[in-house]
Amino acid sequence: MGITKTEEFTSQQNAIAALAKAIGHPARVAILELLISRDNCICNDIVDELPLAQATVSQHLKELKNAGIIKGTISGKSICYCIDTAHLQNLQNFLTHLTQKKVACDC
Numbered sequence: 627m628g629i630t631k632t633e634e635f636t637s638q639q640n641a642i643a644a645l646a647k648a649i650g651h652p653a654r655v656a657i658l659e660l661l662i663s664r665d666n667c668i669c670n671d672i673v674d675e676l677p678l679a680q681a682t683v684s685q686h687l688k689e690l691k692n693a694g695i696i697k698g699t700i701s702g703k704s705i706c707y708c709i710d711t712a713h714l715q716n717l718q719n720f721l722t723h724l725t726q727k728k729v730a731c732d733c
């Protein structure tokens with residue numbers, strides 16, 4: 627496999643790519659939808675809501691957390707998760723910028 631050349635791109639481009647990669651799996655999208663649908667943080671019941679094993683859910687939560695999309699706080703023996711909107715705002719701004727561009731295309 628070839629070497630990635632992420633250092634050839636801006637930090638903003640790398641940050642957007644990392645966010646896109648983090649939400650690029652349907653299980654992670656489902657987790658985000660679940661977190662958005664609740665008024666409070668969610669602990670162990672994420673596993674109960676998804677058709678995935680606990681270890682698989684934990685791995686997806688780890689990916690979302692590493693990307694900065696969710697936060698996890700320890701509450702007793704469990705971790706409560708909620709959306710961290712700061713990083714998502716960058717992705718939203720980028721997507722808004724893309725959709726506002728008026729480009730003539732004859733495709």
